[in-house]
Amino acid sequence: MSGALHLTLTTPMALLVDDASVASLRAEDESGAFGILPGHTDLLTALPASVLRWRDGDGARHYCAIRGGLMTVTGGARVAIACRDGILGDDLPTLEARVRDLRAAELEAERKGRVEQTRLHTQAVRRMMRYMRAGHAVAMEHPPGVPGGPKGEAG
Numbered sequence: 001m002s003g004a005l006h007l008t009l010t011t012p013m014a015l016l017v018d019d020a021s022v023a024s025l026r027a028e029d030e031s032g033a034f035g036i037l038p039g040h041t042d043l044l045t046a047l048p049a050s051v052l053r054w055r056d057g058d059g060a061r062h063y064c065a066i067r068g069g070l071m072t073v074t075g076g077a078r079v080a081i082a083c084r085d086g087i088l089g090d091d092l093p094t095l096e097a098r099v100r101d102l103r104a105a106e107l108e109a110e111r112k113g114r115v116e117q118t119r120l121h122t123q124a125v126r127r128m129m130r131y132m133r134a135g136h137a138v139a140m141e142h143p144p145g146v147p148g149g150p151k152g153e154a155g
Contacts, residue, residue, distance in 0.1 A: 003039075004020060004021045004022055004023060004038060004057055004077070005022040005024075005025060005036065005037075005038055005077055005078070005079050006019070006020040006077060006078050006079070007020075007022040007025060007054060007079045007080075008079070009052070009064060009081045009083070010080075010082050010083070011082075011083055011084065011085055011086055012084070016086045016088060017062075019054075021057035022055070022057075022079070023037075023038075023054075023055045023056065023057055023059070024036065024037050024054060024055050025052065025053070025054040026053040026054070027047060027050065027052050027053075027071060027081075028047065028048070028050045029045040029046060029047055029048070029071075030046070030048065036073055036079055038076060039076040040073050040076055041076070042073055042074055042075070042076075043071070043072065043073040044071070044073075045071050046068070046069075046071075047066060047068060047069045047071055047081070048068055048103070049065075049102040049106060050066060050099055051064070051065050051092065051096055051099055052064045052065075052066060052081065053092075062088070062090075063088070063089055063090065063092055063095050064086050064087065065086065065087045065089065065098045065099050065102070066081070066083040066084075066085070066086045067083060067085040067086070068106075069081055069082055069083030069084060069086075070083075
């Protein structure tokens with residue numbers, strides 16, 4: 001079909017979509033939602049967990065919930081999306097609910113990561129403090145003491 005986009009949507013394990021008759025595509029990145037039509041300028045963007053929407057040449061709507069990914073538009077006619085995971089579906093409200101769940105899970109994983117990082121940092125500081133209290137503070141001096149006083153002067 002002339003004046004159409006060729007959309008490929010892949011995960012590490014599967015080719016979800018390979019459609020050369022896409023009339024328009026709607027996606028979102030961190031800056032917000034945007035549309036892609038044939039002739040679009042080249043683009044590279046990261047996609048968060050979101051729902052992709054597109055219309056084929058017959059006007060039929062299609063949807064895919066993705067769990068983050070990377071999208072490229074090249075030559076005004078090729079759109080390639082590589083995502084971690086994708087769920088094709090016809091029921092937009094169900095897919096949007098799935099995306100909300102994915103975003104909530106990602107936020108929780110980030111929160112747990114921050115908590116663990118803080119715990120490890122606190123543990124390291126406590127160990128250094130115990131080491132210094134045990135009389136090893138001289139070993140922690142910076143710069144190390146120089147025999148004979150400052151700048152090598154005799155003491």
